[in-house]
Amino acid sequence: MVLLIPAAASAQEVLLPVSTSSDQGTVHFTLPAPDADGQSGCYVYASALRTGLGTADSMLDRGRVNVSQLLCFRQIGDKMAATFENPSFRATGDAVTEEGAAESFAFTIAAMLKIVSSDSNGVEVDMAPFLMRDVADIAATLNRGGKGYRHSPQLSAVDTASLKAFPDNIEVDVVQTFATDTAGRGSTTGMIVPDARQVSFTVHHSFIRLPDPGFVPRLADPRAPVGGPVLYDFGTPLGQPVAIQLASRFRLEKTDPVAERSTVRKPIIFYIDPAAPEPVRTALLEGVNYWASSFEKAGFIDAFRAEILPEGADPMDVRYNMVNWSNRLTRGWSYGGGIRDPRTGEIIKGNVVLGALRVRQDVAIFEGLVGTAENGTGSGNDPVRAALDRIRQLGAHEVGHAIGFMHNFAGSTQDRTSVMDYPGPRIKLTDGKIDLSDAYARSGGAWDDFSVDWLYGDPPPGQNPDAHAARKALAVEEAGLRFVTDIDGRSPDLPSPIASMWDDGPDPLAALDHMLAVRQVALANFGEQVLLPGEPLANLRRKFVPIWLLHRYDVEAAGKVIGGLDYEYAVRGDNHPEPAPFPADMQRSAIEKMIGTLSASMLTVPDELVMKLSVPTTRLPDPQFNQEVFANAGAAAFDPLVAADVAAQLPLDSMLAPSRLTRLFEQHRRDSAMPGVEYLLDQLDEKVISARPDAVARRIAYRAIITMAETQRDAETSPGVAALLAGRLDNIATRLSAGGKGEDGAWARYVSSLLQDEDRLSSVMEEGDAAPDIPPGMPIGGSGGRFDD
Structure with missing residues (x-):
C-alpha cells in the first residue's frame, strides 16, 4: 500500500489518512476509532461528473454536482456501515426526544465496508463498495432515452492516481461504464458515444469535513428570493410550525462584526472554467463580477470576486467555487447550485454549469433580426456583442443561484431590477429599423442589491437576525420592488403576467404590440443577409423560426x-393588498x-x-x-x-x-x-x-x-x-x-x-x-x- 499525501501536507494535516494500491485498484480510508455507539465520524459527501454525456436532455453534464449528503460511518459487527443520515427530520429537545425523532425516519446504508485493520488509532476500511456505486443514478438516466443500461463492474475502476487528501477534504475519481445489449444507433446517445453499448463516465467523489460550529442559519421569508433545506422539527412548541425552511448561504463573516462596512474573514471567490473560449471567458468573468457591487453596498468590502481558474487547479475540488463550461450536442439549460451542509443549508461550494451552445443560439437570433454585416464590429447592432452581453447576464444569473437566490421574473417589468430574471432582449425600433444597442443590461439591479443585503447582511451582535431581515423585506416591498418566482412564472397557463419569462417592460399588452411590430420589420428584411458569406442557404430555415415566433414569450x-x-x-x-383580478377592460x-x-x-x-x-441541406441527420x-x-x-x-x-x-x-x-x-x-x-x-x-x-x-x-x-x-x-x-x-x-x-x-x-x-x-x-x-x-x- 502507498500512503498518498500531498507534498505540502503531513498525515496529521489531512482529513483522514488514505492509502491506495494501484496494483489492486483499492482505496483505503482510516476512520477515527469508534465511540461507544460504534460511530466512526461524519462528513458532508457529494459526487460530481468530471466527464459528461454531451446531451442537453439528460443533464449528465461535465461539472454537474449531485445531491449533498450527511455521510456517517458506524461499525456494525465486523463491517463498517457507510450511512446516509436523515438530518431533515429532527426533534429539538432533550436527548431522548432527539433520539426518538431520529429513530422515526429511515436512513440509508450506502455500503457495507470491509474492515482491513483496527487499533486504538482508528479503523482502516476498504472504500471500493462505496466508491463503485452508481451514485449519480446514471443508469436510470440513460434508460430514459435508451434501454437496458446497467452498471458494468468489470468495465469500471477506481482511479487511484486521482486521489488527493487535504486538511478539509478528500477527492477521488472513479471510471464507471454502463452497458446494454439493446443500444439503438438512431438514439441521441448512439450519435454521440463511440459504442452506445458501453457508455463510460468519470465520476468524482468528495468527502468534506463538517463545517465548524458558529454558522447561524437564516430562516427563509416568502418575500425574499431564497431557498434552502426544509427541516421538520417535531420538537417545536405546539402551535408553531413543524416545517422550517432555511435560507442557504455562504458563511460570510466581517472581520469587524459591529462595523457598518468591513472586510471579511473569507471572501467568496468564483472561478471561471478556462474551457470557456475567448471572448466568452472574459465576458463570464465580467458578468459574474456584477455581484461584487451588491456585496459592497451591503457593507462587505472585497467580499466577492470572480477569477479565472488557476492552471493546475482541479475544478472538482470542493475548495473552488466553479463556473463550469459544458459542451453538448444541442443547446440546453444552464444551472447553478452546489454543495451544501444538509443540516444547516450552509453553502460549502458554489457550482454552475453553463451550456456552450446557448450563446451561439443568441447570436443566430440576433443575426436573424439584423443580419451578419456588423458581426464582430462591436457596434450597436453587432450580434456577437449583444450575445456577449447576454452571456454576462447568464454568468451572473447562475452564480446568483449558487450563492442562494431564486428567480425573480418580475425584474423585467421594473426596468431590469435583477439578473435573476430570464431577460428578454430589449429590441428597439429606431427610425423604423431594429436596434440592439441596449439589448441587455451591463450590471445587476436594485433587487440584487436587496437580495445580498437580506441574505448576508447580519445585524450587529445581540440583535435577532431574522427580525432584522424581516424589516428589510417589508421595507423593500413598501419601496415598490416586485418579486415573483418559478411557482407563479414558469407555466404559460398561470395567472401572473408579472412573472413571465423572456419579456421586457411593465405592460404585457404594449410589449406584445411592440414585439409584433419588430417581427413585422424583421420578416420584411429577412433574406440571405442573415447568413455569413459562404454559409449554406439551408440555414435560412433555422434562422427563420425564432423570427417567425419572435412574439412567443x-x-x-x-x-x-x-x-x-x-x-x-x-x-x-x-398590510399587503389582497389578490385581485385584472380589470375587465384590460382582460378584454x-x-x-x-x-x-x-x-x-x-x-x-x-x-x-x-x-x-x-x-x-445534405447534413442529415443533424439534431x-x-x-x-x-x-x-x-x-x-x-x-x-x-x-x-x-x-x-x-x-x-x-x-x-x-x-x-x-x-x-x-x-x-x-x-x-x-x-x-x-x-x-x-x-x-x-x-x-x-x-x-x-x-x-x-x-x-x-x-x-x-x-x-x-x-x-x-x-x-x-x-x-x-x-x-x-x-x-x-x-x-x-x-x-x-x-x-x-x-x-x-x-x-x-x-x-x-x-x-x-x-x-x-x-x-x-x-x-x-x-x-x-x-x-x-x-x-x-x-x-x-x-x-
Whole structure:
C-alpha cells in the first residue's frame, strides 16, 4: 500500500489518512476509532461528473454536482456501515426526544465496508463498495432515452492516481461504464458515444469535513428570493410550525462584526472554467463580477470576486467555487447550485454549469433580426456583442443561484431590477429599423442589491437576525420592488403576467404590440443577409423560426392577463393588498390582442420567402439543425401552413388552458361584469373559426376547434367549463354541416363530420392531431430550483 499525501501536507494535516494500491485498484480510508455507539465520524459527501454525456436532455453534464449528503460511518459487527443520515427530520429537545425523532425516519446504508485493520488509532476500511456505486443514478438516466443500461463492474475502476487528501477534504475519481445489449444507433446517445453499448463516465467523489460550529442559519421569508433545506422539527412548541425552511448561504463573516462596512474573514471567490473560449471567458468573468457591487453596498468590502481558474487547479475540488463550461450536442439549460451542509443549508461550494451552445443560439437570433454585416464590429447592432452581453447576464444569473437566490421574473417589468430574471432582449425600433444597442443590461439591479443585503447582511451582535431581515423585506416591498418566482412564472397557463419569462417592460399588452411590430420589420428584411458569406442557404430555415415566433414569450405574458390575478408574496401584518383580478377592460383587451395574433394576415408567410426557405441541406441527420426548424412538406419543400399552425398553437394553448378557463368561469360567476368563458369563445368563434378567407385562416380555425375539443376532454377542465365547450362545439358542428362551395365548403363539412364522430375525434386527439411540433424556444439564454435559465 502507498500512503498518498500531498507534498505540502503531513498525515496529521489531512482529513483522514488514505492509502491506495494501484496494483489492486483499492482505496483505503482510516476512520477515527469508534465511540461507544460504534460511530466512526461524519462528513458532508457529494459526487460530481468530471466527464459528461454531451446531451442537453439528460443533464449528465461535465461539472454537474449531485445531491449533498450527511455521510456517517458506524461499525456494525465486523463491517463498517457507510450511512446516509436523515438530518431533515429532527426533534429539538432533550436527548431522548432527539433520539426518538431520529429513530422515526429511515436512513440509508450506502455500503457495507470491509474492515482491513483496527487499533486504538482508528479503523482502516476498504472504500471500493462505496466508491463503485452508481451514485449519480446514471443508469436510470440513460434508460430514459435508451434501454437496458446497467452498471458494468468489470468495465469500471477506481482511479487511484486521482486521489488527493487535504486538511478539509478528500477527492477521488472513479471510471464507471454502463452497458446494454439493446443500444439503438438512431438514439441521441448512439450519435454521440463511440459504442452506445458501453457508455463510460468519470465520476468524482468528495468527502468534506463538517463545517465548524458558529454558522447561524437564516430562516427563509416568502418575500425574499431564497431557498434552502426544509427541516421538520417535531420538537417545536405546539402551535408553531413543524416545517422550517432555511435560507442557504455562504458563511460570510466581517472581520469587524459591529462595523457598518468591513472586510471579511473569507471572501467568496468564483472561478471561471478556462474551457470557456475567448471572448466568452472574459465576458463570464465580467458578468459574474456584477455581484461584487451588491456585496459592497451591503457593507462587505472585497467580499466577492470572480477569477479565472488557476492552471493546475482541479475544478472538482470542493475548495473552488466553479463556473463550469459544458459542451453538448444541442443547446440546453444552464444551472447553478452546489454543495451544501444538509443540516444547516450552509453553502460549502458554489457550482454552475453553463451550456456552450446557448450563446451561439443568441447570436443566430440576433443575426436573424439584423443580419451578419456588423458581426464582430462591436457596434450597436453587432450580434456577437449583444450575445456577449447576454452571456454576462447568464454568468451572473447562475452564480446568483449558487450563492442562494431564486428567480425573480418580475425584474423585467421594473426596468431590469435583477439578473435573476430570464431577460428578454430589449429590441428597439429606431427610425423604423431594429436596434440592439441596449439589448441587455451591463450590471445587476436594485433587487440584487436587496437580495445580498437580506441574505448576508447580519445585524450587529445581540440583535435577532431574522427580525432584522424581516424589516428589510417589508421595507423593500413598501419601496415598490416586485418579486415573483418559478411557482407563479414558469407555466404559460398561470395567472401572473408579472412573472413571465423572456419579456421586457411593465405592460404585457404594449410589449406584445411592440414585439409584433419588430417581427413585422424583421420578416420584411429577412433574406440571405442573415447568413455569413459562404454559409449554406439551408440555414435560412433555422434562422427563420425564432423570427417567425419572435412574439412567443410576449404572447405568454399577455395571455396571463386573461383570468389573471395581481398578487404578491406576503406575511401577516405587512398590510399587503389582497389578490385581485385584472380589470375587465384590460382582460378584454388582452383577449382581443391574443386573437389578433391568430389573424391570417399575421400568420401567412410572405410568398417571396417560401422558395428561399426551400433550399435543401445534405447534413442529415443533424439534431442541431433538425430540432430548430419547422416540419416540411417533403424533403426541403417549406410548408407555410405548418408555420401558421405552429404560431397559432401558442395563443390557443394559452387562452384555452383548463386552469385559465376555470379562472374565467369563476370570475364571471362572482362578477358578471368580468369576461367569462362564453365571452372568450364568442370572440374565437366570430374572429377565428367563422372568419375563413383562405387556406391559412382555415388551418388556424381547425387548430382552434381541435384545441377546444382537447380542452373539453381534459381531466383538468372543470365540469362547468367542459359543458360550455361541449355546447359550443355542438353549435359549430351544426353550423358547419351546411357546408358551402369550393374549398371552404369541403373544409366545413369535413370538420363538422369529425366533430360529430366521437371515435374519429378521439383518435385524432390521441395522435395529437398530427399537430406540428413547436421548435424549442427556451432556453435562449437562461432556467432553474436551481435550474435555469
